Amino acid sequence: xxxxxxxxxxxxxxxxxxxxxxxxxxxxxxxxxxxxxxxxxxxxxxxxxxxxxxxxxxxxxxxxxxxxxxxxxxxxxxxxxxxxxxxxxxxxxxxxxxxxxxxxxxxxxxxxxxxxxxxxxxxxxxxxxxxxxxxxxxxxxxxxxxxxxxxxxxxxxxxxxxxxxxxxxxxxxxxxxxxxxxxxxxxxxxxxxxxxxxxxxxxxxxxxxxxxxxxxxxxxxxxxxxxxxxxxxxxxxxxxxxxxxxxxxxxxxxxxxxxxxxxxxxxxxxxxxxxxxxxxxxxxxxxxxxxxxxxxxxxxxxxxxxxxxxxxx
Numbered sequence: 001x002x003x004x005x006x007x008x009x010x011x012x013x014x015x016x017x018x019x020x021x022x023x024x025x026x027x028x029x030x031x032x033x034x035x036x037x038x039x040x041x042x043x044x045x046x047x048x049x050x051x052x053x054x055x056x057x058x059x060x061x062x063x064x065x066x067x068x069x070x071x072x073x074x075x076x077x078x079x080x081x082x083x084x085x086x087x088x089x090x091x092x093x094x095x096x097x098x099x100x101x102x103x104x105x106x107x108x109x110x111x112x113x114x115x116x117x118x119x120x121x122x123x124x125x126x127x128x129x130x131x132x133x134x135x136x137x138x139x140x141x142x143x144x145x146x147x148x149x150x151x152x153x154x155x156x157x158x159x160x161x162x163x164x165x166x167x168x169x170x171x172x173x174x175x176x177x178x179x180x181x182x183x184x185x186x187x188x189x190x191x192x193x194x195x196x197x198x199x200x201x202x203x204x205x206x207x208x209x210x211x212x213x214x215x216x217x218x219x220x221x222x223x224x225x226x227x228x229x230x231x232x233x234x235x236x237x238x239x240x241x242x243x244x245x246x247x248x249x250x251x252x253x254x255x256x257x258x259x260x261x262x263x264x265x266x267x268x269x270x271x272x273x274x275x276x277x278x279x280x281x282x283x284x285x286x287x288x289x290x291x292x293x294x295x296x297x298x299x300x301x302x303x304x305x306x307x308x309x310x311x312x313x
Contacts, residue, residue: 029079029096034062036086051081052255058082064100070282072101073275077230081253139269139293140234140249220300223262226277229254234269250274263297263305278302 037047044062048055060068061082066075079097080090225237229250237246239260246258252273258264268274271287271294279302286306287294296306 027096028064028100029093030062030064032088032093032096033079033082033086036088037062040086047082047085050085051078053078066097066101071284073230074228074282077228077275136269143234143236143267143269220262222259223264223298223300223302224257224259224279225264225266225298226255226257226280228275229256229273230275231270231273233271233273234267235274236265236267238265240264262301263299265295265297265307267293267295269293278304 037044044055044058047053048058051058057069057078060066061075061078066072069075069078076094076097079093083090083093220240225245227235227246227250229252231252233250235246235248235250235256236244237258237260238244240263241261243260245260245264246256250256268285268287270292271285272292274285276283276285278298281302283302283304285294286296286304296304299305
């Protein structure tokens, strides 16, 4: 049984073990992490490899230089993972971080007019956590059906009945026209077999339509996208060639990095649970106010562009 199971403060035990005169409550999150790492005989390089971070980021965490990690959500995520790796309480580390920076992890205040409207809508449409779970399951099921019925970029995407009807009409047209064309034309019109055989040759091959235009078009530089998940989130990512880069649920603690030709088309079912970097730079995940499901794209140069289907504030 460890100290945390006994209800003892790991920071107090660490201060006693190292002979520090500082009270446990004055230890910073970086000091707690550094002392526990050194007690275990681990190097910063070992921690960096376990957490998939640079050594300089581990050093910044231990030195409380959190501004080097980007926005606060990145610092909190790295602190939680570091504490869990060392067997410390992530909640304790986050409390020391908030006490040091004076930035408690609470949502930003909502204007009174918006809050009243949102509260009224929530009371009328949902009856507690059960409905929230149902809504999330329905959203995931909808994305699955959407991706199964049509391919990305299809103009009839999102309309499975129309897609099925178009496929049926195309099949019927092909089955009725294919067997009778050579014989009926010769018999009714009296054309020579040579004329009927020469007619298809007059149509230019489809390759000519792409010609040299496609070869001369400049290729866009690939874009690298890195996603960190603090909670489960349905994720779909396609690049400009319709290549599927990611398709599934990202679990809490997962870190995924993909590279593709822009624009990258991204769909997230739980945007607030995802931290994003584009070409190594932190980027805020855009989403609609009050909703976690979002769709957007990343253009050349890593520019985030919202799609017309999901307007975002």
